[in-house]
């Protein structure tokens with residue numbers, strides 16, 4: 001068991017740091033920089049040109065075929081440097097690996113290199129008004145059509161949909177049959193006639209997810225991803241990729257958020273308060289526990305090819321720690337937390353984070369659903385649903 | 387980075403589990419707890435290689451998880467973690483079970499020419515009745531030093547306080563009063579390095595033991611939740627029962643990661659105080675809360691004397707109280723906030 005980098009990992013890390021120093025955004029003393037879409041695209045493009053997109057992907061699709069440890073190092077260093085995610089994070093982390101696994105040769109060459117370069121921005125259209133946790137209940141229908149399929153329905157909560165060129169979408173192709181055999185996945189064009197994106201605003205005020213209305217959208221046959229009726233398996237592969245080095249990205253960003261909390265406590269003169277000290281120390285322990293569980297899960301994945309059972313808890317516990325950090329940030333402000341706006345401490349950063357962090361225990365599987373996953377798949381307790 | 391037990395380390399842990407499951411099944415542990423007779427399987431520990439000088443801190447952590455899981459009765463952590471490195475600093479080996487008291491603040495060593503004699507009081511020494519020798523950290527004119535004393539030698543009084551017992555019968559503790567107790571010098575430790583090292587090692591090992599305790603509590607609870615039927619279904623199919631167990635699992639894995647980190651840092655030594663503090667904080671908290679969740683899962687059975695779960699709960703409570711004297715959260719706050 002070893003915590004330190006190997007020789008090669010050390011070199012890789014140093015190169016990433018050097019590149020980020022030269023190309024990243026220097027972290028300021030207060031709240032982090034907010035990136036607009038244009039800056040995000042530019043940064044992602046530069047990062048791709050430097051060889052930092054698709055680190056684990058096969059070389060034939062523009063990747064570097066390195067193992068997950070290098071991806072983890074890159075992810076971690078980017079987070080620590082407060083560099084943003086690739087604008088196509090859904091494409092690079094979720095859709096791309098799914099296309100590598102299930103795509104035809106033509107789909108692979110049509111999409112994979114453009115996912116990495118940022119020319120084919122993806123969003124994910126799984127959730128619907130009537131199908132959230134119970135994803136297999138999707139109602140969007142895909143009927144056979146002379147040119148392939150025609151889709152009708154509605155998707156919600158789709159992150160990055162307002163920027164996306166394409167959507168990995170789950171729809172019902174077979175009206176009959178068990179629900180897990182009636183679904184199919186499609187790679188749809190967001191500019192096709194009949195696709196309408198309506199931005200949704202979160203309670204924090206951010207508007208980075210949307211509704212997608214689909215009315216008679218014609219999707220060519222060759223945009224079916226994986227077998228017809230095999231969409232459930234394809235979708236599960238996509239969601240599984242949300243884990244992997246994802247846990248490491250989350251905890252690295254949490255480390256940076258925690259450092260902001262410490263700076264806030266010091267700037268507000270609360271760092272000698274014994275209750276604050278204990279709260280901060282306790283959060284630090286939880287953060288380090290998550291970070292090192294992420295490393296363990298990664299090592300297990302490298303060793304066995306399967307994410308270890310411990311990876312199932314990362315997102316569950318990350319969300320509660322991130323929420324607690326934001327809550328403590330607000331408490332440190334005391335009465336000032338009643339206010340918000342550019343004239344307040346760090347421009348109302350903690351107040352916004354407090355509101356924003358409530359999404360953490362909902363997005364990407366709610367905490368209730370994740371506890372159920374641990375109970376049934378890890379602890380092998382009897383199923384609660386029939 | 388390769389933050390995962392190697393094949394050899396995994397084998398060591400699996401062997402420890404097999405041996406301990408075989409030697410200390412539930413009923414045997416309950417019996418030992420009830421009778422309260424000390425049980426130091428020293429020769430077996432030596433045969434298993436658990437007293438070897440070559441064992442690294444990661445190996446010690448992996449074994450400690452298993453001794454915690456089974457509540458193996460020997461005071462192995464004190465011997466392998468603290469006492470043996472002191473003997474080895476002097477190039478000698480003890481003849482049998484040993485305890486450790488890191489009590490520089492309350493114990494003085496005086497040198498009358500050839501011989502050393504210890505004076506003072508050793509507070510709450512686990513195993514002071516069951517071992518042959520106690521390794522004592524005492525202060526000398528030249529700073530701290532480590533000594534060995536015989537637990538039934540002249541000038542050594544193991545104190546019985548009327549009405550005072552240990553919450554964990556396998557961790558019987560007593561104060562020891564020393565008045566001119568003859569002592570062998572094992573190692574002068576003027577900068578306190580050796581004492582620091584062995585203190586961190588035992589802290590880490592007890593944290594690891596806590597993970598094992600919690601793991602067993604969880605195992606028992608999951609087993610019960612799978613088999614116990616109420617309202618026509620196994621109780622584990624109710625989310626109100628299952629979800630706390632899922633959280634308990636998360637607590638165990640998170641604490642385990644911190645123990646492994648502390649073990650890796652101590653292996654590369656020196657330092658590691660903050661890492662051990664984090665492991666101790668997470669592990670003691672998790673051991674207590676997971677055992678409490680387990681008791682709840684068992685319903686009425688869980689709170690009976692007959693059902694052995696309370697011995698694990700008692701160990702968790704002992705660990706929590708015993709390690710509280712190191713003030714883990716204060717150590718961490720000092721590291722993070724200065």
Ligand SMILES: Cc1cc2nc3c(=O)[nH]c(=O)nc-3n(C[C@H](O)[C@H](O)[C@H](O)COP(=O)(O)OP(=O)(O)OC[C@H]3O[C@@H](n4cnc5c(N)ncnc54)[C@H](O)[C@@H]3O)c2cc1C
Pocket residue numbers: 123124125126127129131132133134156157158159160209359362363364365366367368369385625
């Ligand atoms: C910021 C954000 C971004 C998102 N991005 C995307 C995206 O890009 N693409 C996409 O497809 N989706 C996305 N989602 C949707 C997300 O996956 C869903 O919101 C989530 O799966 C929950 O579904 P729901 O909102 O319909 O809630 P519901 O499933 O209706 O759940 C409501 C409540 O009931 C609980 N509940 C439901 N079923 C059970 C059960 N069996 N046992 C116990 N409790 C239960 C839930 O835990 C929750 O508390 C995003 C969501 C958010 C908040």
